[in-house]
Amino acid sequence: MSLLIGALSLGLILSLLALGVFMSFRVFGYADLTAEGSLTLGGAVAAVLLVAGWQPVAATLAGALAGALAGAFTGVLITRFNVARLLAGILTMTSLYSINLRIMAKSVIPLANERSLVSQSEHLGLRIFGAPAISIAGWTVTVRDLGLLILMVVFVALVAAVLLVFLRTNLGAALRATGENPQMMRALGTDDRLMVTFGLALSNGLVALSGALLAQYQGFADVQMGIGMLAWGLASVIIGEALVGSAPMGFTLTGAVMGSLLFRLMVALALRWGLNPNDLKLITAGIVLAAFLLPRAMESFRSKKRMPAHA
Amino acid sequence: MLEIRGIRKTFNPGTPNEVRALQGVSLSLPEGGFTVIIGTNGSGKSTLLNAVAGSFFPDEGTIHIAGNDVTHWPEHKRASLVGRVFQDPFKGTAPGLSIAENLALASLRGQSRGLGKALNAGLRSQIRDTIAGLNMGLEDRIDNAMGSLSGGQRQALTLLMATWLKPRLLLLDEPTAALDPKSADKVTTLAGEIVARDKLTTFMVTHSMQQAAAFGDRLIMMHRGQPIYDISGDDKKRVRPVELLEKFEELRRSELLDEAAAEMLERSYV
Ligand SMILES: Nc1ncnc2c1ncn2[C@@H]1O[C@H](COP(=O)(O)OP(=O)(O)OP(=O)(O)O)[C@@H](O)[C@H]1O
Ligand SMILES: [Mg+2]
Numbered sequence: 001m002s003l004l005i006g007a008l009s010l011g012l013i014l015s016l017l018a019l020g021v022f023m024s025f026r027v028f029g030y031a032d033l034t035a036e037g038s039l040t041l042g043g044a045v046a047a048v049l050l051v052a053g054w055q056p057v058a059a060t061l062a063g064a065l066a067g068a069l070a071g072a073f074t075g076v077l078i079t080r081f082n083v084a085r086l087l088a089g090i091l092t093m094t095s096l097y098s099i100n101l102r103i104m105a106k107s108v109i110p111l112a113n114e115r116s117l118v119s120q121s122e123h124l125g126l127r128i129f130g131a132p133a134i135s136i137a138g139w140t141v142t143v144r145d146l147g148l149l150i151l152m153v154v155f156v157a158l159v160a161a162v163l164l165v166f167l168r169t170n171l172g173a174a175l176r177a178t179g180e181n182p183q184m185m186r187a188l189g190t191d192d193r194l195m196v197t198f199g200l201a202l203s204n205g206l207v208a209l210s211g212a213l214l215a216q217y218q219g220f221a222d223v224q225m226g227i228g229m230l231a232w233g234l235a236s237v238i239i240g241e242a243l244v245g246s247a248p249m250g251f252t253l254t255g256a257v258m259g260s261l262l263f264r265l266m267v268a269l270a271l272r273w274g275l276n277p278n279d280l281k282l283i284t285a286g287i288v289l290a291a292f293l294l295p296r297a298m299e300s301f302r303s304k305k306r307m308p309a310h311a
Numbered sequence: 312m313l314e315i316r317g318i319r320k321t322f323n324p325g326t327p328n329e330v331r332a333l334q335g336v337s338l339s340l341p342e343g344g345f346t347v348i349i350g351t352n353g354s355g356k357s358t359l360l361n362a363v364a365g366s367f368f369p370d371e372g373t374i375h376i377a378g379n380d381v382t383h384w385p386e387h388k389r390a391s392l393v394g395r396v397f398q399d400p401f402k403g404t405a406p407g408l409s410i411a412e413n414l415a416l417a418s419l420r421g422q423s424r425g426l427g428k429a430l431n432a433g434l435r436s437q438i439r440d441t442i443a444g445l446n447m448g449l450e451d452r453i454d455n456a457m458g459s460l461s462g463g464q465r466q467a468l469t470l471l472m473a474t475w476l477k478p479r480l481l482l483l484d485e486p487t488a489a490l491d492p493k494s495a496d497k498v499t500t501l502a503g504e505i506v507a508r509d510k511l512t513t514f515m516v517t518h519s520m521q522q523a524a525a526f527g528d529r530l531i532m533m534h535r536g537q538p539i540y541d542i543s544g545d546d547k548k549r550v551r552p553v554e555l556l557e558k559f560e561e562l563r564r565s566e567l568l569d570e571a572a573a574e575m576l577e578r579s580y581v
Contacts, residue, residue, distance in 0.1 A: 177413070186386045187393075191387045
């Protein structure tokens, strides 16, 4: 039971990463490597501020803001200096590794004893349930885990709803259209360079928000925590698309969240059954690769079937 | 309305791929005029339209639209004055957005885009009514993805989008070249109707001599980056497609003569 609750909480936290990757991968059509650095950046900024005694919500949002700045930087490299998109992401990601170390001043910042969203949700859980542990259908669950899950459900639902509403505003629609057809948006009077910069800021803001929450959830910020996270986000987005197919905006966003939850659940089960945690990133990469290859394999299989074999 | 003075544009200057696409073009288009441009492939027609739209800045010369010196305005800023339809029917619309969303984007051409709802009930019904006027049966599909439509349908919608807010200048770059004859006819008729209804100042490139003869009040033929033939008024009204074809033939012959002359020179001097 606590395995399930833990997987759901973590899945929800990482669904913000998935939403961020969704923004760059599906809206702008490429996977932005900045995400690997900005996830850590979000965790690092939030951790340092929490240690300094900031309000957990404020520290978390500050982490997200820092990520947005990193994304905007990549956007400026791409749009003002004509750096290739992939290279711009690599440059920002690499610089962020040093910057994150500077911010943290060491490679790990423990948060277990700090006031954080986790400790606050523990209080919340205690207040709601009145005891440090309760039993659900015969399973004992700590109210800390439960409180955290509730908080994350509310948090992620809120962020996803705001994102969905935003993408349907004039500005949000312009952002999506720029990703698909920048020439059209220029002809309609919108500076596509500004839009790309803004979109990458939004994407990395979400990723960093995920990082800030992740650091609090796991009880420490780690300068390595972003490594491999882009593939993780991609896997979630792709699994989500497999779940909902090509559907209207609202469903694809929900799909990314569901993809993240499902993926985390599968991983938790696999770990439970003895998967070596060190193999996790290899498996994540494998899933992303399979998701890219499968549709093509299916296509060629189908066209082979259509063509009658020559005797 | 549109004042082009002495613009030149050379692509890839100083390299083996150097192309002098525009070699000193000066044109003055009056308010409400409909000017048609024809010319051989690579003669600089699209380059001229792109220079006006701001896809690049000319090496020399100035461009004024509706009294504004737009020579150094970026493309997106000129969009407040210019509506545009591209040769490629897929360039003017966003395939993943719905038909209604595409038109909603066009309804704010050249204006700032804030956090207001892109589509409200009023705009939706306005979009539905306007699209019903196309008689393409698209009014019941305004929430479908733009990418689900044919090239002709998308081009017709691009035309609606370019003219949703009345542009000071409408640029049409072979809007029907990529369409099958039937859709081409439909888009051509639509363009004629909209231009006449809104009295739009229009600058249209075409490959079709029929279109060139039938449309507009002025006809310009481009050749090697320069206008070489420019008729308007009664001359334009009288001109027939065959005469235009003869003009092309004449050009081709003088080209051949040029080549023959060059060859002769080469033979005697090299
Ligand atoms: N961006 C560019 N870079 C390099 N060369 C270019 C560019 N755009 C146009 N050209 C060249 O400039 C010349 C004029 O091209 P343009 O597209 O204006 O011709 P056009 O008259 O529109 O021809 P078409 O009838 O084929 O559309 C051509 O030789 C073309 O190759
Ligand atoms: Mg052309």
